[in-house]
Amino acid sequence: MIVCGDDVLAHRLARELQDVYGERVTLVVPAPREPAPRPSVRPGPGAGLAQALFGRVTAAVARTAVADPPGTTADPALRVVETAEVDDTVLLDAGVAQAAALALVHEDDETNIRDALAARRLNPRLRLVIRLYNRRLGQHLETLLDQAAAVAEPGLDPGLLDASTTVLSDADTAAPALAATAIAGTSKVVQAGGLLLHAVERTPAAAGERADPGLCTLALLSATANDPAGFEGSELSGDQGPQLLPDDGAVAAARGRGTVALEAISYAGPTLPSKRFGTSALPVASLFSRRLRWSLAGVAAAVAAIALASSIATGDHPLHAAYLTLLDIFAIGDPAVGEATSRQVLQILAGFVGLLLLPVLIAALLEGLGTFRSATSLRRPPRTLSGHVVLLGLGKVGTRVLARLRRLNIPVVCVESDPEARGVALARRLRVPTVIGDVTEEGVLEAARIHRAHALLALTSIDITNLEAALSARSLKADLRVALRLYDDDFATAVYRTLRAAHPGALTRSRSVSHLAAPAFAGAMMGRRILGAIPVERRVLLFAAVEVAGNPLLDERKVSEAFHPGSWRVIALTTGSVPPDRPRAGFVWQLDPDRVLRPGEHVVVAATRRGLAELLGRGPRPA
Structure with missing residues (x-):
């Protein structure tokens, strides 16, 4: 290699x-x-x-x-x-x-x-x-x-x-885990063909209650994984850590431990539409403010009332009375000299309505012009925004994470110091509120409404910036959910332990993009398509597409016999000869344990890194 x-x-x-x-x-x-000489800076x-x-x-x-x-x-x-x-x-x-x-x-x-x-x-x-x-x-x-x-x-x-x-792409490989960290009620996500696989963390089941395993149980979490402070490290508590791909007996015997269950959901509808003129990007409600719309409605009601009163007083046809009223409002009608007193009074009232209509029309023109002018610019975070995710950094990884969060219809506020960054164009097209400024400066996080946010994703390429943003955000909101992208995995572990000890009531996660992406690249080098990787605490599960023919651990074996606890598990197979890494492949997810795997079929397996090596014949065969 x-x-x-x-x-x-x-x-x-x-x-x-x-x-x-x-x-x-x-x-x-x-x-x-050779390092260049550094200038002396105070x-x-x-x-x-x-x-x-x-x-x-x-x-x-x-x-x-x-x-x-x-x-x-x-x-x-x-x-x-x-x-x-x-x-x-x-x-x-x-x-x-x-x-x-x-x-x-x-x-x-x-x-x-x-x-x-x-x-x-x-x-x-x-x-x-x-x-x-x-x-x-x-x-x-x-x-x-x-x-x-x-x-x-x-x-x-x-x-x-x-x-x-x-x-x-390392960004695509790491983006699902990074985005899932900031989402309440969801967990790790992997795309397999046209489906979304959700690895959902479930709390321990109560006594006598049977937990829903979903498609299958991927892992048993550490005994401390459900601690509100995020104690998933086992090294401080003496726990043996997560148990990957357990069998039914191990799941039934485990008490007081959370599980990671796999769920498959069909993708409903397209992604968020591009924000362009002529589509839903600029509806009428966004062109004019609520106060202006109420003003226009009041003027219209006054015009209708005057027209109705004129029709009743003069006996004219309602359409003719409305026509004369509009002429009076726009000051182009003949004066009602010599006509009935009621007609003269109504004409004077119509003139006053016309005077009121003029500033309303000017305000509507200015608001509409301002909306169209700002349609191609970055939006500012609304003052009433709350429960959103603050995304720091719109580079390669941040852009992918932003796209995934918007597909899930999660409100996002972006913070980026470079107005020409890679993801600024995507944020402008999706009409995502964005703050342009250095997060280390005063007032930038406050402008992103961090005090009312649900989570912070610090995804810049500078570790110190991410760490400083996390500390500043915690000073403004102590219980904020924080996920840090850190370059080195050892440093990420040290930061994670320190932050969870300092803020035991808040959820903290530290992620290394290279740590999340390396298993997928290594699996692809072994000759099989890697559909995705899901981190389970500090370990990783791989989802791979494997051909049944010629593999002695799969060929002519039952689904139950092809399951090796702790190493790999068959979770789906294709109905035809099309590999499951192709978008249009047909999937069978509810597998009968007695079903025999035949040559010509392809299966989707969840495996540990070492288990995938054994399954592909690159490691020691299990007994």
Whole structure:
């Protein structure tokens, strides 16, 4: 296995392949550069704390990124190649001609695409896993590289071609878990084809009460997982931690422990419509304020009353009386000289109504013009907004999380310091209230109505900014639900423990994007489609699409026999020969335990990382 990357995801992925799957890995990383001399800057107030925290993050990342240099025998299964730029020569030196899989996880999409084209030319049989943020471009790239492999190797197995190229995004992989952390009553979410899978955390069932297992029980939580302070760490309480994929006996014997149950729901309707003119983006109610609408209604009622009185007093037809009243209101009618007194009084009243109508029309014009002018600008958070989610950071991860929250119709307020950030355009199109400003400055969180918010998602790429935002938000609202995106997993664990100890009455979660994304990338390198990953406390469950034919642990076995507690479990299968990673595949979720799995079928399995390695034949077979 070859891994090419320039951040912590590459190092974590290499360790994942080596430790979990037992593969020999070559890690291609950029050569270290000499640090440029730093200008002398006088430190400001609070610089000591910021430097100490930044030093803690840097040291943790450095420990994660340390790898044995080439030629050492300390870790013979991991070889490190340092190069200034990846080209054909570097790929050949890394062994691309003999490799089984290559992962390109640079942060730059263009670099990954260029290296993928070169690698496919050098080895058509190579399995490619590409990190790409642009999903539409990723779909076209998958098709292009698979066609290139078919042209270069006409006799290549079609089943191998189907899994020869996989395009993943660390933002898409981590976004469901990050978004679910801030949602009340929901939990982790994975998309499988056209369905949404919800892994719902359930509280312990009362005595004599049977809990609803949903489709199946994925895990038994730690005994301290349901503590309101969020004690899910087992290391402080002596708990043995979560039990993944338990059997029915273990679930029945577990008392006082919450469970993680899987639920499948059909997707009802399209996503939120794009906010454009001519659609529901600007209804009449949003063009004019409520006070203005009441004013217009009052003027209309006055016109109708005068017209009715004129019809009764003069005996004219109601339509003719209404016509004369409108002429009097707009001051274009003839004076009622020599006519009945009632007609003259009504004409004077109509003139007064016309005077009242003039400022109302001007106000309506100004309000409508202001609404159209602000339609393409960012909305400000309404003063009455409450129970919303404050999303800090609209980068790659923040943009994906924002899209998921809006699909669930959850009110969101975004905070971003860069007005040209990647997700600002999405926030403008979805009409999401956005505050442009540095969260470290006074008044920014208050402008986002943090004191009335339900949760805070700090998803910027700077750990110190996320930590400072969490501390500032907690000072304004002590019971706020907080989820932090932190670069290093060790630092995330330390912050999580400290915050939960300082605020035992509030829910705190710390997440590392690389920790959530690495298992999905590693599973894709093993040759199977990874549908998603669900974190269960500090562990991860993978959902993968596996072919039954040729697998001795699945082929011609009953569903109950294919279940290995603690390692993997079959949760669904396709009714045809279409792999379940395709959007239109048919699913069967309620499986009969005595149903026999046949060749030609594909199953969806929930597995641990080590269990998936065993199921794919890359690890020791279970007894």
